[in-house]
Amino acid sequence: MTADKPIGVFDSGIGGLTVARQLRRALPHEDLVYLGDTARVPYGTKSPATVIRFAREDTQFLLRQGVKAVVVACNTASAWALPALEQGFQLPVFGVILPGVRAALRRTRAGRIGVIGTTATIRSQAYSRGLLSRSDTVSVLAKACPLLVPLVEEGWMRHPVTLAVLREYLRPLRRRRIDTLILGCTHYPLLKPALRAVLGPGVALVDSAESCARYVRERLAHLGLLSARRRSGALHSFVTDEPERFAERARQFLGGVVEPARKVELAPWTGGVR
Amino acid sequence: MTADKPIGVFDSGIGGLTVARQLRRALPHEDLVYLGDTARVPYGTKSPATVIRFAREDTQFLLRQGVKAVVVACNTASAWALPALEQGFQLPVFGVILPGVRAALRRTRAGRIGVIGTTATIRSQAYSRGLLSRSDTVSVLAKACPLLVPLVEEGWMRHPVTLAVLREYLRPLRRRRIDTLILGCTHYPLLKPALRAVLGPGVALVDSAESCARYVRERLAHLGLLSARRRSGALHSFVTDEPERFAERARQFLGGVVEPARKVELAPWTGGVR
Numbered sequence: 001m002t003a004d005k006p007i008g009v010f011d012s013g014i015g016g017l018t019v020a021r022q023l024r025r026a027l028p029h030e031d032l033v034y035l036g037d038t039a040r041v042p043y044g045t046k047s048p049a050t051v052i053r054f055a056r057e058d059t060q061f062l063l064r065q066g067v068k069a070v071v072v073a074c075n076t077a078s079a080w081a082l083p084a085l086e087q088g089f090q091l092p093v094f095g096v097i098l099p100g101v102r103a104a105l106r107r108t109r110a111g112r113i114g115v116i117g118t119t120a121t122i123r124s125q126a127y128s129r130g131l132l133s134r135s136d137t138v139s140v141l142a143k144a145c146p147l148l149v150p151l152v153e154e155g156w157m158r159h160p161v162t163l164a165v166l167r168e169y170l171r172p173l174r175r176r177r178i179d180t181l182i183l184g185c186t187h188y189p190l191l192k193p194a195l196r197a198v199l200g201p202g203v204a205l206v207d208s209a210e211s212c213a214r215y216v217r218e219r220l221a222h223l224g225l226l227s228a229r230r231r232s233g234a235l236h237s238f239v240t241d242e243p244e245r246f247a248e249r250a251r252q253f254l255g256g257v258v259e260p261a262r263k264v265e266l267a268p269w270t271g272g273v274r
Numbered sequence: 275m276t277a278d279k280p281i282g283v284f285d286s287g288i289g290g291l292t293v294a295r296q297l298r299r300a301l302p303h304e305d306l307v308y309l310g311d312t313a314r315v316p317y318g319t320k321s322p323a324t325v326i327r328f329a330r331e332d333t334q335f336l337l338r339q340g341v342k343a344v345v346v347a348c349n350t351a352s353a354w355a356l357p358a359l360e361q362g363f364q365l366p367v368f369g370v371i372l373p374g375v376r377a378a379l380r381r382t383r384a385g386r387i388g389v390i391g392t393t394a395t396i397r398s399q400a401y402s403r404g405l406l407s408r409s410d411t412v413s414v415l416a417k418a419c420p421l422l423v424p425l426v427e428e429g430w431m432r433h434p435v436t437l438a439v440l441r442e443y444l445r446p447l448r449r450r451r452i453d454t455l456i457l458g459c460t461h462y463p464l465l466k467p468a469l470r471a472v473l474g475p476g477v478a479l480v481d482s483a484e485s486c487a488r489y490v491r492e493r494l495a496h497l498g499l500l501s502a503r504r505r506s507g508a509l510h511s512f513v514t515d516e517p518e519r520f521a522e523r524a525r526q527f528l529g530g531v532v533e534p535a536r537k538v539e540l541a542p543w544t545g546g547v548r
Contacts, residue, residue: 047519164435241321
C-alpha cells in the first residue's frame, strides 16, 4: 500500500537531518529513507545546472528505494531544482522554501523579513520571490552567509568568532530592523542561540525544517498518503562518501541515536525513471 | 614529441591555480592543462576512499588530454591518492607534499616545524611522516584549519575575523615556538599577510605551490621531459561545474588573466587507461 511506503529525504550532506528530526516529531509513525550526498557536499556553492543534476540523481535513488514522496531538505536544491523534480518524477516532491515563506508571513508583525542562506540559495531569490508574490506589504532583505556552515561544521556554534561573523552578516538586516528571520539552510537551526544573542529577543526565527515538517504532514494528509500504522517509524540512511564521519556527527543534527548509514554510488539521471 | 606535450594539473577546485601560477613562473615555456573539479569541491572534508576515486577520475581526464605528466595541486589528493595514481597510470605524477617537506627541512633552523591544512590532509599525516622520515632532529606539530578555505573564498583575507581564527588555530603552534610553517593547502598562499601578522617575522612560511613548481622543473629535466620550445606556454582550463564563477575568481588565484574554462563531465575510472 502506497501510504505505508517510506518518505524519502535528501540533502547535500548531513545537515538535512535537522529536517528528518522535525519530520520524526511531526510524523512519528512514518518510515524515513535519508540520503546525504556527502561525496559532493556542499551544494550551496555550486551552479544551478549542477545542483539540478545532483538533485535529479538524489531523487532517482530515493525513488528506487520505493518512497511515496520526496522531501528536499537542502535549501539550495529546493531553491533551484524543485520544478525540475516535479516535472521529471511522478511523485509528490516537497521543498523547504514554500513552508518557510508561509511560516514567515504568519510570524511577521511589521512585515520586514530577513533571509539568510548559502550563496546559491540567496542568488536564486527563491525566498524573496515567494514572500513578495504572497504579500504586497512585506519587504525582504536577503543575505548570503557562506561562512556559517563551515563554522557549524567546525563545532563553533557559540564561539566568539561565530558571533563576530553573525554580527557582520546581520548588520544590514538589523539596520533595516527586520522582525522575522528565515533560517534558509539546514545547518542554521544549530546557530539559534548565537542568532538570538546577536539579534535580541525581538526577532522571530523561522526554522525552515520545522515549517517543512508541518507542511509535509498537511500535504500527505491531503493526498491520503499518511501511514495508518501506529508503531514508531524507522530511519534508514544512505551516504555517498564513507559512512564513518556521518555516524560521528549525525547525532548532533538529528538529536538522537542514528543507525549506521550505508554507502551508495548514485547513477546518472536517466530521465526515464518515474 | 612527448616533451612538447602539456603538463596536466588538477585540483578539487580553483585553489590549484596557485600551483599553476608557480608552474608558469618556473616553467614559462610549458603548456598547462588545468582541471578544477568544481562540482565536487572541496576534497579536504571527504574520506580517503572518495578522494582517491575523484583523483583517479581527474588523472584519467588529463591523460585523455594528452599530457606528459600530472601535477596533483590539491594537498588532500596528494596526501591520500599519490600511490594509487602512480600505480594506476603510466606517466610521471607529482604531488605537493614531498616538495613542501624538502623545502621545510631546508628552511628550518631550530627544527620545529608546523603544518596547517584541511582536515583530510592533516588526518593523513602525510607531511608529518614525510618530515620525520627524512630527519631525526625535527619535531612536527600539525593542525587542521577547516575554516581557512571558506574565509579565503569569502574574500576575507585580511579581515579581523580571519586574524582571530588564525590566532586560535595557531596558538598551539606558537606555544611550541615553531620556526617554520608549511602552508599545506592551495588557498593558504593568499593568507600570507595575515599569517605574517599573527606569527611575526621569525617564522618561515613554506608555500607548497612554490616548492612544488621547482620540484616539477627538476624532475622533468631529469626525465628529459622539458619542452625545448621558447614561446610562452598556454594554459587551458576545464571545470566540472559551470565555468562562470571560475572566470570571476580565477584571476585572484592565478595572478593574471585566465582564458575561459570549458565544462566537462568526468567519466568513472575504468582502471584500464594508461
